[in-house]
Amino acid sequence: MSNPLTTLVAVLFFPGLSFILTYALWCQWVSRKAAARLQNRQGPLHTGWQGTLQPLADFIKLLVNEDITPAAADKPVFNYSPIAVFAIPLAATFLIPIQSLTSLWGWEPIVSFQGDLIIILFLMSVVILAVFLGGWSSGNVFGAVGATRAALMMLAYEIPLSLVAIGPAILAGSLQISEIVDWQVTSVNTFFRAPSIQGIAIVGVLFIGVVIYIMCLLAELELRPFDISEAETEIVHGWQVEYSGKKLALLNAGHDIKMVLAAALVTSLFLGGPAGPILPPFAWFILKTTFCVLVLTNLSVLFARFRIDQMVAGAWKYLVPLAVLQVMAVVALSGVI
Amino acid sequence: MSEREFVIPIGPQHPALKEPESFLFTVDGEVVVDVEPRIGYNHRGIEKAMESRNYIQNLYITERVCGICSNAHQTAYTGAVEEVGGIEIPERAKYIRVFMQELERIHSHLLWLGVAAHEIGFDTMFYYVWRDREVVMDLLEEVSGNRCNYAMATVGGVRRDLPRDKYPKWHKMLDKLAERTNYYIKVASTEKTILERAVGVGYLGKEDMIRLSGSGPNARSSGVPCDIRKLTPYLIYDEIPFEHIYVDNGDVLGQVLVRTLEVVEAVKICKWVLDNIPEGEIAVKFNPLQRLPEGEAVYLVEAQRGELIHYTISDGRNMPYRHKIRAPTLGNIPSLVERLKGGYIADIPITIAGIDPCFSCTDRMAFYDEGKDKTWTWTDVELSKYRKEWYSR
Numbered sequence: 045m046s047n048p049l050t051t052l053v054a055v056l057f058f059p060g061l062s063f064i065l066t067y068a069l070w071c072q073w074v075s076r077k078a079a080a081r082l083q084n085r086q087g088p089l090h091t092g093w094q095g096t097l098q099p100l101a102d103f104i105k106l107l108v109n110e111d112i113t114p115a116a117a118d119k120p121v122f123n124y125s126p127i128a129v130f131a132i133p134l135a136a137t138f139l140i141p142i143q144s145l146t147s148l149w150g151w152e153p154i155v156s157f158q159g160d161l162i163i164i165l166f167l168m169s170v171v172i173l174a175v176f177l178g179g180w181s182s183g184n185v186f187g188a189v190g191a192t193r194a195a196l197m198m199l200a201y202e203i204p205l206s207l208v209a210i211g212p213a214i215l216a217g218s219l220q221i222s223e224i225v226d227w228q229v230t231s232v233n234t235f236f237r238a239p240s241i242q243g244i245a246i247v248g249v250l251f252i253g254v255v256i257y258i259m260c261l262l263a264e265l266e267l268r269p270f271d272i273s274e275a276e277t278e279i280v281h282g283w284q285v286e287y288s289g290k291k292l293a294l295l296n297a298g299h300d301i302k303m304v305l306a307a308a309l310v311t312s313l314f315l316g317g318p319a320g321p322i323l324p325p326f327a328w329f330i331l332k333t334t335f336c337v338l339v340l341t342n343l344s345v346l347f348a349r350f351r352i353d354q355m356v357a358g359a360w361k362y363l364v365p366l367a368v369l370q371v372m373a374v375v376a377l378s379g380v381i
Numbered sequence: 382m383s384e385r386e387f388v389i390p391i392g393p394q395h396p397a398l399k400e401p402e403s404f405l406f407t408v409d410g411e412v413v414v415d416v417e418p419r420i421g422y423n424h425r426g427i428e429k430a431m432e433s434r435n436y437i438q439n440l441y442i443t444e445r446v447c448g449i450c451s452n453a454h455q456t457a458y459t460g461a462v463e464e465v466g467g468i469e470i471p472e473r474a475k476y477i478r479v480f481m482q483e484l485e486r487i488h489s490h491l492l493w494l495g496v497a498a499h500e501i502g503f504d505t506m507f508y509y510v511w512r513d514r515e516v517v518m519d520l521l522e523e524v525s526g527n528r529c530n531y532a533m534a535t536v537g538g539v540r541r542d543l544p545r546d547k548y549p550k551w552h553k554m555l556d557k558l559a560e561r562t563n564y565y566i567k568v569a570s571t572e573k574t575i576l577e578r579a580v581g582v583g584y585l586g587k588e589d590m591i592r593l594s595g596s597g598p599n600a601r602s603s604g605v606p607c608d609i610r611k612l613t614p615y616l617i618y619d620e621i622p623f624e625h626i627y628v629d630n631g632d633v634l635g636q637v638l639v640r641t642l643e644v645v646e647a648v649k650i651c652k653w654v655l656d657n658i659p660e661g662e663i664a665v666k667f668n669p670l671q672r673l674p675e676g677e678a679v680y681l682v683e684a685q686r687g688e689l690i691h692y693t694i695s696d697g698r699n700m701p702y703r704h705k706i707r708a709p710t711l712g713n714i715p716s717l718v719e720r721l722k723g724g725y726i727a728d729i730p731i732t733i734a735g736i737d738p739c740f741s742c743t744d745r746m747a748f749y750d751e752g753k754d755k756t757w758t759w760t761d762v763e764l765s766k767y768r769k770e771w772y773s774r
Contacts, residue, residue, distance in 0.1 A: 083508040185389050189726065268502055269574055277500050277730045280396055348574040349502025351727040352411060 050145050054154050059142035059326065064134060067330070068300035069099040071337045075303065078341045099300070103293050111289030116183030125178030126291040129171055130298035133305045136167040140308040141222045141317050143326035151318045151325040152222055159219045164309065165206050168264065171302065172198045175273075178295075179283025190282020193352050194273035197263055200359035201270075204367035205260035208253045211374040212313045215246065225317035232316060242377065249373045254314045256367050258336075261306045262343060263355070265299070269347035270355055307336035385409050391729060393422050398733065400740040408726055416721045418714055424746035431704045436462050436536050437669040439701065443691075444530050446706060447742040449492065452485045453684035454706070455534040457691035460615060461704075462536050464678035465695045470665060474538035475616045476658040481533050482616075482682075483647040483654070484524070487558060488517045489685035490598075490640040490647075493737045494565060497637065500730040501578040506568065513561040520554050523547065538664025548655050559648040566641045570634070579634040583720035583732035586631055595716035597687020597709050598643065599736040602636040603716075604629030609683035623650050636735045672699045684709055686737045708742035 054060050073088060073096050080087025088095025113119060139160045144150030153160075172194055179191025213219050216227035235243040263270035274282040287295055311317055311332040318325035318332075350358070386409045393401040401422040407415040427446055431439045443458040444451040456478055463470060491514040498506035518528050525531035525541060533539050569575055585593075590603040600607045604627055610618040611625045626642045628635045677694045687709030696702040713736040720732050748757050759767070 083505045084512050085508060185387075189389070268504075271502065272727070275502060275727065277396055277502065278727050345505045347503070348498070348506075348572075348578055349727075350574065350577060351725055353725065354577055 047146075051154070054145050055138070058145070060138065060154060061134070063142075064137045064301060064304060065297070067333075068297065068304050069103070070096070071303050071307070071334070072099040072300045074334055074337050075341045078338055079345050082342065082345045103297060106293035106296065107290055109289040109292075111291060112286075114183050114286050117286065118181035118183070121177050121181035122183075122286075123291070125174045125181070126287065126294040126298070128174035129178065130294040130301070132167050132171050132174065133298060133301040136164050137301065137305055137308065139164055139221060140305070140312055141225055141325075142308075142329045143318065143324065148324050151225070151329075156220060156222050161209065161213055161219045161221055161224070164221070164305075165209060168205075168302075168305070169198065169202060171298075172202075175283055178287070179273075179285075182283070182286035184286050186279040186281075186285045187283050189279050190273045190275075190285065193279075194266075194283055196352055196356060197270065197273055200356040201260040201263040201363070204256055204359065204363040205264065207364075207367040207371050208257045208260070209309070209313060211250065211253045211371055214371070214374050215250075215378050217378075221312050221317075225312055225319060228316045229319045246374075246377050249370060249377060250314055252366070253370050253374070254310065256363055256370065257310060257314070258339065258343070259363065261310070262340065263359075265303055265306055265340065267340060267344035269344075269350045271344075271349055272352050272355055275349060303337060303340070304333065307333035307340070310336045386414060389726065391733075398738075398740075400738070402738070402740040402744075404721075404729075404733070406721075406726070406729065411725050411727070413721055413724050413726065413729065416718045418718055420711075420714065420740065421744050421746050423741045423744040425741070425744075428704055428706060428745075431701060433700065435669045435699045436671075436673070436701070437667070439704070440535060441532065443706070444532065447708070447739055448529055449489050449739065450485065450684045450686065450689070450742070451530045452481050452533065453682050453689055454691075455532075456482055456616075457680045457682040457684075457689050457706075458693075458704075459534045459536050460680035460682070461678045461691045461693040462673070462701075464680060465676045465693060466536075466671075466673040468537050468665065468667065470538045471662045472617075472659050473542075473661045474663050476654050477539045477541075477543055477663065478534055479616050479618065479621070480543065480651055480654045480658075481521075481524070481531060481539075483650045484517060484521050485531075486647045486685050487644050487651075488514060488521060489737075490644045491517065491562070493640055493685075493734075494569075494637065497633070497731060497734055498575075500734045501575065503575065506565075506575075510565060513558070516554050516558055516561075520551060523551075535664060535667070537667035538662070540664070542663050543655075543658065551655060552652060555648045555651055559645055562641055562644045562648070566638070566645075569637045569641065576634070578728070578731065579637060580630075580632060582633045582728045583724055583735055584632045585716055585720050587629065589719060590631075590716055593716040593719060594712055595687070595736075596712045597684070597737075598636060598639045599687060599713045599716060601627035602639045603631040607688070609681050609688055613681055615680070615682065621650055621653055623653075633731055633735050640737075670699055672697060686710060686739055687713060706742075708739060710736070710739045710743040713738070714743075 056062065077087040077095070088098035091097040091101045113122060138154040139156065141151040141153045144152050176191045176195045179187040179194065212224050216224040218224060266274050274284060284292065284295055311329065315332050318329040320328035386407050389406045389408055390403065391406060392398050392403040403419040403422065405417040406413050427442055431442055434442065439458065440455060443454045446454045491510055495507045495510035495514065498510065521531060522528050524543065525533050533541060585603050587604040590600050590605050596607055606625055606627045608625050623646045626639055626646060628638050630638065673695045675695055675697045677692070679690060679692045682689045689709055690707040692705040693701050694703045717733065717736050720735070721729065724732060748759065
């Protein structure tokens with residue numbers, strides 16, 4: 045995208061800020077509605093068709109609400125961390141291939157360079173740092189406990205998450221997300237032309253990878269059974285406890301964007317990105333990410349919440365070794381060694 | 382307190398507590414070292430109010446001690462008053478009281494099961510259990526006209542009859558409840574994440590439980606057979622064949638099992654009552670102006686949460702001289718404190734919810750000076766003076 049006007053439109057409208065924000069609200073609706081139907085409830089119903097505008101209404105309502113900064117809080121940190129929680133995942137979505145503006149069938153991201161996968165993984169970790177600072181600076185005991193739990197959880201899931209994300213990169217021989225997508229498209233095409241045992245093995249190994257990846261994402265997104273850092277009944281929404289009004293609106297929107305980012309990463313790394321027959325790339329992107337959101341929602345209503353010690357121990361005992369084995373299998377299959 | 386320890390206040394306002402009560406937790410990291418409960422945030426003056434109303438008016442006050450065990454309170458109250466007055470109630474009324482008591486037990490235990498699932502973060506089970514609880518709520522509404530505060534018992538009998546043509550339908554509803562409860566027993570004892578959060582959490586052994594004098598499902602989950610319906614049967618409980626449920630797990634899983642198994646037993650009792658209920662009158666006449674002879678009586682009822690004690694003294698008027706209510710939660714607080722020690726912060730809500738606390742029924746207020754070891758009373762004038770001083774500071 046060399047044309048500055050196209051770049052501006054891409055950043056501000058599609059597939060940049062406006063699209064991602066709207067899509068995040070859509071994902072929140074999908075998630076809420078699916079969870080409600082799975083739990084024998086109705087979910088959002090009255091605002092817009094089947095309550096589709098409810099997330100937007102909630103967002104606007106929170107913007108109007110009174111914004112309180114506790115006297116005991118460390119004010120600059122407390123005030124700026126919601127902005128970080130909102131902006132960092134939003135910035136990371138610019139690296140995701142969704143749709144090119146210059147051609148209907150292209151999907152190069154707004155920003156793309158060798159190593160952008162590492163940047164995305166880094167940005168996702170930085171969000172947790174903002175979360176930790178926000179909770180810790182709120183001057184509330186529950187906030188402090190929630191912040192500590194968020195940091196502890198990161199120590200548990202961050203390593204398998206990054207390890208598994210590297211798997212497709214090794215196979216594609218590139219750390220650039222768009223190249224990983226291209227590799228998936230070419231290898232799927234080759235596989236359909238000439239099926240091979242090696243292809244089936246790669247699909248199997250990557251399936252283990254995607255399972256680990258989704259479990260780590262449940263923790264990253266603070267969904268059940270890993271909503272330990274905001275456990276409502278134990279520590280009253282943990283690190284978010286003192287946030288209200290505009291800051292809470294930003295935090296909620298940040299959570300939705302994180303969900304989009306997570307679904308987009310699963311799509312780009314394991315499900316072939318926005319590529320697909322007949323429909324244009326952005327349609328496939330929406331279909332695939334919505335499917336990922338549904339999977340995440342379905343998993344999150346199935347379980348009771350783990351305790352922090354159970355979660356950390358489980359991650360180190362099972363997820364990390366499994367992730368290491370998975371990467372070793374990927375390396376063996378790719379023929380690097 | 383060492384440097385690593387800090388104090389987390391839970392309550393008087395906290396989402397894990399549905400009623401105002403304060404617990405000060407001294408924690409070391411995520412582990413609870415010490416607990417200091419403080420009760421008495423909710424003073425409603427119910428016992429005092431009862432002293433100036435007649436026995437019929439008091440029916441409706443006792444019922445409002447608790448929203449969930451309203452019928453248990455009414456049963457205990459009417460039992461105590463009838464014992465003082467020497468009133469013999471018809472046989473059919475006894476059956477209807479038992480029927481109401483067991484329906485209320487089902488409703489309360491299912492409600493608890495949902496809340497417990499919510500406390501461990503399993504909201505899906507919470508929604509499912511509460512949907513199935515609607516069956517018993519509908520049943521209660523059909524029997525009494527209300528979903529809670531049924532106003533069924535009265536001094537001398539009950540106020541509404543059970544119409545015989547409804548029995549087949551009620552049998553079907555009870556069967557559905559038993560079927561769903563058995564399903565939840567299966568889920569609770571096999572689902573991995575529930576077991577992770579329930580097994581060994583808030584453990585208290587049998588000896589400790591006897592020493593700390595817990596009651597109800599809380600004590601029965603530690604293997605203490607203490608069901609009042611078996612130990613000192615009231616109404617017709619000595620005629621009904623039902624099992625004395627107690628398990629020796631001692632933890633949250635034990636509490637889940639005791640309550641769910643009790644729901645199954647309660648369904649059996651209800652069905653037995655519907656099959657065996659005799660014909661006849663449902664109440665003997667009792668006049669609100671009727672004076673009771675001098676005397677006193679204690680009536681024990683196995684409420685859903687444990688042993689409920691009503692103690693009434695009559696001085697020969699048509700209103701009680703004194704009526705004392707001891708709600709089961711008061712007896713369960715010492716064992717709760719012991720259960721909480723050594724656990725994790727994350728397990729505090731489920732352990733507190735585990736005894737099915739009802740703090741508002743328990744709380745009374747008294748003035749006591751710890752240093753001088755003296756108690757005193759205040760009139761309402763003194764109280765309002767104190768209030769003015771407090772708010773003008």
